[in-house]
Amino acid sequence: MVTLVDGSEASLLQYLAKLSGVDKVGADQRAAMLGTRSIKTSSKSWAIDMAIRMVDLTTLEGADSEGKVRAICAKAVRPDPNDFTVPSVGAVCVYNDLVKIARKNLDLNGGSHIPVAAVTTAFPSGRASMKVKIQDTRDALTDGATEIDMVIDRGAFLSGKLGLVFDEIKAIKEICGERAHLKVILETGELVTYDNVRKASFIAMLAGADFIKTSTGKVTPAATPPVVLVMLEAVRDYYLQTGIRIGVKAAGGIRTTKDAIKQLVLVNEVAGPEWLNPQLFRIGASALLNDLLMQRMKADTGYYSGSNYVTLD
Amino acid sequence: MSRIDVKKTYKLFIGGQFPRSESGRSYEITGADGKFIANPALASRKDLRDAVTAAKSALPGWSGATAFNRGQILYRIAEIMEGRRDQFVAEILALEGGTTKAATAQVTEAIDLWVWYAGWCDKISTIAGATNPIAGPYYNFTIPEELGVVGVIAEQKESLLGLIAAIAPVISTGNTAVVIASEKRPLPAITLSEALATSDLPAGVLNILTGKVSELAPWLASHMEIDGLDVTGVNSKIESELRIAGAENLKRIHRFNKAQSPERMLAFMEAKTVWHPIGV
Structure with missing residues (x-):
């Protein structure tokens, strides 16, 4: 393994200073151009099933209850109860205190292969002491989470304290160890520029993230195609330097099959086909799954389905 | 120097917006005299799907509005159409031919139809609802309610009147609708959508597509x-083919021959029966 930074703030800053900038106009145009690709018939069916396998089925509301989590766990295992051929989703994503309930219900429904992801480190704002963030993560791990979605301290990032951001991610990564995958949420909607997104992506990857994730879903804009493109370029560049493939999770604002397929086109064209699997690309969503299921029914039956034929979440 | 013509782009009406067809297609329509008139959008099945999505999301708001409020909005549509009377007359003359007198009469009748159905909005449940006699300590009511999203393929001959005779009763009861305008004579439908966009009707309640039936x-x-x-x-x-296609979810499929009839409203309503214990 190639070591790009030695862990000191000085070496981190030195590395980041050498990062190439992002051509904003170019990124916007490329994302828009790739968005016009037309994916039809058998390719579309493949893409729909792949997208279902990539969904992190998410419920992150203040009103979440045990019943709600039970319902999404059943749905995660068998998204369409009438059709056995629909694959399970990639993971279930819940708040920290509901991890135990999610794990239990997934296992009860025959979904022991589906990981539970927990959002930690004072999600979504990340405004808490390091002590609290660490305890937050430990709780989730104890309850059985095997994926941790942490948020970075955007305030520190924007005021230039990049070493602090790096150290926090590194500390959480140490707690996760081998027990859990670490996804680092950049909250791109608050990072203002694409250059910042690229810089934050590299900080996260250098600090040990297994995934970099666009957003919490609580801030707009979220996973816009150009932002995902910039992050995919970052993981590609990181792979070229180190030989390590880091995953990307697009979350927030992906509601339709069309949006999801656009993301898959980006993955294939920017990072490469190796990233087209749930180990390296995820889509954080709740409403998206119903649209994917309706499109799948349309492909099977030949007529448009309706919202009466999927679950209300 | 002569002035350059300002030509109009005729578009679809989906979810309160005026998009072109996603397919980018358009088709040519000619007038009663065979001369070119316009290139309206040729809607695709994806435009139709978008329109259905818009209609479905507009349904809770529109069916949840009070019947009185819906009546006011239907009346407002009549007011706005009145201001565009000359445009409707000109379009009917160009597309259908005939006399100015006949075209004017059609427009008048169409506007009056809105007023007629506006009046019905808060009366239909009184007329068609019932208090049912039952053997038990309950009040038992039957109330007609909206059906949901209704598809409309309006009469092709009288392009404005046929259209309004179909859509006014459907939306008066709280349904939302996806409408396929007259294939050869779509201009009054497009002009109507411009009137609807400025008449307090919530976006998505009526969605109008032009194209091939x-x-x-x-x-x-x-x-x-x-x-x-x-x-x-x-x-x-074609009707029998559509009836077969619509059997999968037991669609209510109807054909009508009268413009003014509460039956047109009731055809797309559903009876809800409520049991209420006496003394509670």
């Missing part, structure tokens, strides 16, 4: 989100 109608009939279908505008051969 033979292309769009089967998708409308088989769409599981559509609960009822008005097939007044198609011939009996």
Whole structure:
């Protein structure tokens, strides 16, 4: 393994200073151009099933209850109860205190292969002491989470304290160890520029993230195609330097099959086909799954389905 | 120097917006004299799907509005159409031919139809509802309610009157609608959509597509989100095909021959029965 930074703030800053900038106009145009690709018939069916396998089925509301989590766990295992051929989703994503309930219900429904992801480190704002963030993560791990979605301290990032951001991610990564995958949420909607997104992506990857994730879903804009493109370029560049493939999770604002397929086109064209699997690309969503299921029914039956034929979440 | 013509782009009406067809297609329509008139958008099945989505999301708001409020909005549509009377007359003359007198009469009748159905909005449940006698300590009421999203293939001959005779009763009761305009004479429908956009009607309650009935109608009939279908505008051969396509989700499919009739409202309503214990 190639070591790009030695862990000191000085070496981190030195590395980041050498990062190439992002051509904003170019990124916007490329994302828009790739968005016009037309994916039809058998390719579309493949893409729909792949997208279902990539969904992190998410419920992150203040009103979440045990019943709600039970319902999404059943749905995660068998998204369409009438059709056995629909694959399970990639993971279930819940708040920290509901991890135990999610794990239990997934296992009860025959979904022991589906990981539970927990959002930690004072999600979504990340405004808490390091002590609290660490305890937050430990709780989730104890309850059985095997994926941790942490948020970075955007305030520190924007005021230039990049070493602090790096150290926090590194500390959480140490707690996760081998027990859990670490996804680092950049909250791109608050990072203002694409250059910042690229810089934050590299900080996260250098600090040990297994995934970099666009957003919490609580801030707009979220996973816009150009932002995902910039992050995919970052993981590609990181792979070229180190030989390590880091995953990307697009979350927030992906509601339709069309949006999801656009993301898959980006993955294939920017990072490469190796990233087209749930180990390296995820889509954080709740409403998206119903649209994917309706499109799948349309492909099977030949007529448009309706919202009466999927679950209300 | 002569002035350059400002030519109009005729577009679809979906979810309160005026998009072109996603397919980028358009088709040519000619007037009664065979001369070129316009290139309206040729809607695709994806436009239709978008329209159904818009209609479905507009449904809770529109059916949840009070019947009185819906009546006010229908009346407002009549007011706005009145201001565009000359445009409607000119379009009917160009597309259907005939006399100015006949065209004017059609527009007048169409506007009056809105007023007529506006009046019905808060009366239909009184007329068609009932208090049912039952053997038990309950009040028992039957109340007609909206059906859901209704597909409309309006009458093709009288392009404005046929259209309004179909859509006014459907939306007066709280349904939302996806409408396929007259294929050869779509201009009054497009002008109507411009009137609707400025008449307090919530976005998505009426969605108007222009294009080929033979292309769009089967998708409308088989769409599981559509609960009822008005097939007044198609011939009996196509009607039977649509009835077969619509059987999957037991769509209510009707054909009408009268413009003014509360039956047109009731055809796309559903009876809800409520049991209420006496003394509670």
